[in-house]
Amino acid sequence: MTDVPVYKKKDFISDQEVKWCPGCGDYAILSSVQMAMTKIGKKKEDLVFVSGIGCSSRFPYYMDTYGMHTIHGRATAIASGLKLHNPNLEVFVVTGDGDGLAIGGNHMIHALRRNVDLKIIMFNNEIYGLTKGQYSPTSKVGQITKSSPFGVVDRPFSPTALALGSGATFIARTIDTDPKHITDVVVAACEHRGVSFIEVLQNCVIFNEGVHDEVTNKDSRDATTVRIEHGKPMIFGKEGNKGLMLKGFNPVVVTIGENGVTEKDLIVHDAADYNVSSMLTRLARPDFPLPLGIFRNVESPVYDTEVQNQIDNVTKKKGKGDMNTFLKSGDTWEVK
Amino acid sequence: MKDLESVVIRFSGDSGDGMQLTGTQFSNTSALMGNDIATFPDYPSEIRAPSGTIAGVSGFQVNFGAIDVSTPGDDPDVLVAMNPAALKANLSAVRKGGTIIVNLDAFNEAGLKKANYEKNPLETGELDGYQVIQAKVTEQTLRALESLDMDAKAKGRCKNFYTLGITYFLFNRELEPTIKWIEQKFGKNPVTAKANVLALKAGFTFAENSEIQVSTYTVAPAKIKPGLYRQVSGNEATAYGFVQAAQTAGLELFLGSYPITPATDILHELSKLKNFNVKTFQAEDEIAGICSSIGAAFGGALAITTTSGPGLALKGEALGLAMIYELPLVVVDVQRGGPSTGLPTKTEQSDLMQAMYGRHGECPLIVVAAKTPGDCFHMAYEASRLALEHMTPVILLTDGYIANGAEPWRIPDLAKNYSKIRSHRVSGVAPVPFLPYKRDAQLVRPWAIPGMIGYEHRIGGLEKWVDTGNVSHDPKNHEVMVKIRAEKVANVANNIPLQELEGNKTGDLLVVSWGGTYGATHAAVTKAQESGKKVSLMHLSYLNPMPKNVAELMKGFKRILVPELNMGQLKSMLQAQFQCQPIGYNKVQGLPFKITELVEVINRTLES
Numbered sequence: 001m002t003d004v005p006v007y008k009k010k011d012f013i014s015d016q017e018v019k020w021c022p023g024c025g026d027y028a029i030l031s032s033v034q035m036a037m038t039k040i041g042k043k044k045e046d047l048v049f050v051s052g053i054g055c056s057s058r059f060p061y062y063m064d065t066y067g068m069h070t071i072h073g074r075a076t077a078i079a080s081g082l083k084l085h086n087p088n089l090e091v092f093v094v095t096g097d098g099d100g101l102a103i104g105g106n107h108m109i110h111a112l113r114r115n116v117d118l119k120i121i122m123f124n125n126e127i128y129g130l131t132k133g134q135y136s137p138t139s140k141v142g143q144i145t146k147s148s149p150f151g152v153v154d155r156p157f158s159p160t161a162l163a164l165g166s167g168a169t170f171i172a173r174t175i176d177t178d179p180k181h182i183t184d185v186v187v188a189a190c191e192h193r194g195v196s197f198i199e200v201l202q203n204c205v206i207f208n209e210g211v212h213d214e215v216t217n218k219d220s221r222d223a224t225t226v227r228i229e230h231g232k233p234m235i236f237g238k239e240g241n242k243g244l245m246l247k248g249f250n251p252v253v254v255t256i257g258e259n260g261v262t263e264k265d266l267i268v269h270d271a272a273d274y275n276v277s278s279m280l281t282r283l284a285r286p287d288f289p290l291p292l293g294i295f296r297n298v299e300s301p302v303y304d305t306e307v308q309n310q311i312d313n314v315t316k317k318k319g320k321g322d323m324n325t326f327l328k329s330g331d332t333w334e335v336k
Numbered sequence: 337m338k339d340l341e342s343v344v345i346r347f348s349g350d351s352g353d354g355m356q357l358t359g360t361q362f363s364n365t366s367a368l369m370g371n372d373i374a375t376f377p378d379y380p381s382e383i384r385a386p387s388g389t390i391a392g393v394s395g396f397q398v399n400f401g402a403i404d405v406s407t408p409g410d411d412p413d414v415l416v417a418m419n420p421a422a423l424k425a426n427l428s429a430v431r432k433g434g435t436i437i438v439n440l441d442a443f444n445e446a447g448l449k450k451a452n453y454e455k456n457p458l459e460t461g462e463l464d465g466y467q468v469i470q471a472k473v474t475e476q477t478l479r480a481l482e483s484l485d486m487d488a489k490a491k492g493r494c495k496n497f498y499t500l501g502i503t504y505f506l507f508n509r510e511l512e513p514t515i516k517w518i519e520q521k522f523g524k525n526p527v528t529a530k531a532n533v534l535a536l537k538a539g540f541t542f543a544e545n546s547e548i549q550v551s552t553y554t555v556a557p558a559k560i561k562p563g564l565y566r567q568v569s570g571n572e573a574t575a576y577g578f579v580q581a582a583q584t585a586g587l588e589l590f591l592g593s594y595p596i597t598p599a600t601d602i603l604h605e606l607s608k609l610k611n612f613n614v615k616t617f618q619a620e621d622e623i624a625g626i627c628s629s630i631g632a633a634f635g636g637a638l639a640i641t642t643t644s645g646p647g648l649a650l651k652g653e654a655l656g657l658a659m660i661y662e663l664p665l666v667v668v669d670v671q672r673g674g675p676s677t678g679l680p681t682k683t684e685q686s687d688l689m690q691a692m693y694g695r696h697g698e699c700p701l702i703v704v705a706a707k708t709p710g711d712c713f714h715m716a717y718e719a720s721r722l723a724l725e726h727m728t729p730v731i732l733l734t735d736g737y738i739a740n741g742a743e744p745w746r747i748p749d750l751a752k753n754y755s756k757i758r759s760h761r762v763s764g765v766a767p768v769p770f771l772p773y774k775r776d777a778q779l780v781r782p783w784a785i786p787g788m789i790g791y792e793h794r795i796g797g798l799e800k801w802v803d804t805g806n807v808s809h810d811p812k813n814h815e816v817m818v819k820i821r822a823e824k825v826a827n828v829a830n831n832i833p834l835q836e837l838e839g840n841k842t843g844d845l846l847v848v849s850w851g852g853t854y855g856a857t858h859a860a861v862t863k864a865q866e867s868g869k870k871v872s873l874m875h876l877s878y879l880n881p882m883p884k885n886v887a888e889l890m891k892g893f894k895r896i897l898v899p900e901l902n903m904g905q906l907k908s909m910l911q912a913q914f915q916c917q918p919i920g921y922n923k924v925q926g927l928p929f930k931i932t933e934l935v936e937v938i939n940r941t942l943e944s
Binding site for chain 1: 368513560561564590632636657794
């Protein structure tokens with residue numbers, strides 16, 4: 001490995017004018033990702049950002065790296081081919097709840113299943129922005145949108161639960177109002193070998209303004225979210241005295257110091273424990289605080305590496321193939 | 337003993353009877369003995385339709401001869417019918433006076449009923465005029481294997497080799513190549529290997545000792561061009577052509593593909609060739625097949641995807657993306673009967689219009705077609721060469737007939753004829769600024785790949801500003817870009833061979849064909865020429881753009897006849913491009929043209 005230059009954030013800012021709506025949550029995500037790129041120890045020319053269609057998918061144009069703005073839903077499939085061809089690249093997928101979970105849902109679950117070493121950043125604003133305000137697979141039941149004037153009837157996905165069910169080896173949730181947290185999560189995702197799935201709660205100022213208010217508002221966020229860290233107990237609340245405890249198989253919210261509950265009774269986060277990860281994906285408002293952080297982080301054989309290993313092994317065993325020899329082997333006959 | 341120029345045999349039975357294997361063995365042995373051959377498997381789309389029924393009949397036809405054999409033949413001279421359904425399905429095709437070999441054991445009450453025979457056709461006299469050989473194939477096979485430790489069902493499965501043995505005697509084939517093959521194939525299971533060899537020999541001996549008098553045939557070796565030959569199917573040749581192109585260009589070959597009949601064998605072949613710098617990816621669907629290849633193309637691979645008609649439809653959106661990206665990519669469409677699932681195991685040429693126009697927006701692509709199984713090697717290489725030299729997607733059309741059909745193939749001189757591809761990969765220090773859409777004289781853009789310092793750039797599906805490739809919604813710029821991309825594809829005409837004719841440059845009739853009908857049009861035109869007709873053949877391998885001299889060549893003839901296995905797609909293209917009035921001859925039955933059929937059409941057209 002040759003030396004990686006020391007980068008500054010501005011090294012990753014392209015010369016293109018950013019064209020998101022003023023106040024859009026995407027600005028903070030872009031800035032946090034650019035910051036993360038200075039911390040991952042990868043060369044700029046080895047980074048590729050691949051996106052689909054939607055507001056979030058304009059992202060690659062604004063990164064001064066290699067990039068592909070593709071077609072609706074297909075970013076994960078295109079990124080898979082790129083990563084498979086050249087495993088040395090660090091390939092990011094930037095997608096949204098419509099692009100990644102509706103039209104691109106099939107490619108998403110298969111990339112997660114295979115454990116392709118992609119860093120998937122999915123912006124979740126629970127709405128279609130670029131097509132101007134239709135409900136998405138994460139919109140809430142009853143939500144009024146342009147295509148659901150009487151309320152959404154469809155039940156939403158939990159993106160993290162879908163990722164877990166698909167076998168993702170790194171799953172995290174972060175939020176557009178906390179740039180440092182985004183940067184930390186993206187850096188951790190890059191340190192992980194295998195697929196990383198990051199859900200970023202993002203606010204669409206035009207079509208779904210305030211969708212995440214309850215968990216972003218300064219007054220309420222300590223009570224409505226829980227910051228999870230591997231090896232640490234799950235504590236939250238303004239006074240830091242609320243916690244999550246297991247009662248049987250189910251989590252309950254408890255107050256430290258009440259009914260004899262101490263910190264030792266709380267669930268300690270273990271990102272390698274499937275049951276803990278699974279529980280986190282199901283914690284939702286209003287009964288529970290919404291978890292933010294890394295839900296799951298486990299090692300598993302990485303698809304693109306395994307594919308290359310298989311090729312290397314076959315080549316070692318059979319020798320480098322030569323077409324001339326190959327075509328002339330087997331049943332051939334000479335015509336004179 | 338009769339000396340024959342060429343013979344057509346059709347092996348026919350239940351889809352579980354192993355007829356494809358039997359036919360393949362017969363073909364391979366014949367090829368090794370120096371005959372020219374052409375084969376055509378004809379199998380049902382159901383893997384196992386109800387046994388004994390007509391829906392479940394599977395066939396394999398082989399034409400082998402001492403002469404230039406260009407198609408699997410018209411009417412079979414010999415029919416092997418393993419059961420009544422096989423007889424019923426094929427009888428009308430057999431040449432009058434031909435030989436029919438039946439498995440007598442299958443002509444029982446149940447078998448006849450399943451084939452909807454009210455009376456036993458072996459007794460009604462409807463086979464008068466044919467030479468019928470009745471063999472107790474099942475019983476004799478079981479008897480030959482009596483001493484082996486196998487169950488009766490497994491023994492019964494060897495009956496196809498018994499039948500093969502009969503045909504080997506009839507046509508003086510050597511048993512040795514097949515015995516060698518059996519021993520290799522069933523090496524891990526010596527009892528099965530022994531059983532199949534015994535069945536083969538028992539069939540041969542039966543025919544030799546048979547009390548029924550049969551005329552035995554010899555077919556002399558064919559007079560074919562000297563060289564080293566091997567058998568190759570169209571799908572195999574396609575796979576090999578791509579590998580050769582990738583090796584020549586010094587690139588990894590990347591195949592993203594989703595299984596679909598009749599294209600899947602290309603995926604099978606390439607997945608075996610991992611030590612040839614080949615990466616295969618079985619994607620989650622057709623769309624991911626092409627999309628993964630687009631990703632690999634951006635990364636610097638020779639990227640391809642393989643499919644059939646319905647899959648090409650699914651890939652349409654991504655093809656638009658690859659086209660506006662201006663990345664090299666080859667899509668193979670092994671055509672089958674459509675629309676929809678249509679006739680998935682039968683052949684047709686009905687995707688030409690889809691290949692030409694089946695996309696959104698102004699999206700011309702290079703379209704080429706292979707004409708024979710062996711030619712698939714050449715055209716896969718050509719498709720790759722054009723994609724890499726012009727930075728644009730190419731569609732290669734083959735069809736079920738040549739993809740599954742096999743022929744002896746003269747192994748080409750790779751160093752001489754398949755060794756030059758000039759890809760547009762950039763090298764060295766990046767210019768400042770690097771302009772990813774700055775073009776050369778042929779309007780081709782540079783190919784800079786991730787990992788190269790200083791060449792960082794973004795590509796997208798949005799319209800681009802000339803040179804820089806930055807997003808642009810400027811109205812005039814869009815029109816300029818649409819025209820540039822079209823002109824770039826039109827320029828490919830400077831990089832392909834001029835069109836050749838088979839026959840004189842002037843005459844009464846020019847037959848224009850494309851793709852897998854070549855065997856039939858070539859043979860029919862040759863026959864017409866031999867009988868003194870002023871007919872020539874123009875067989876097109878490059879369909880978009882066409883060679884520069886096509887219009888000129890057509891002017892030398894009074895009439896133009898375009899036989900196609902579709903409703904007139906090339907005919908419409910010729911009309912639109914050259915304002916000519918060709919006569920169409922069209923067939924859409926899932927079956928290839930017969931030579932006699934085309935000879936008749938040629939004669940009729942000349943007389944009209």
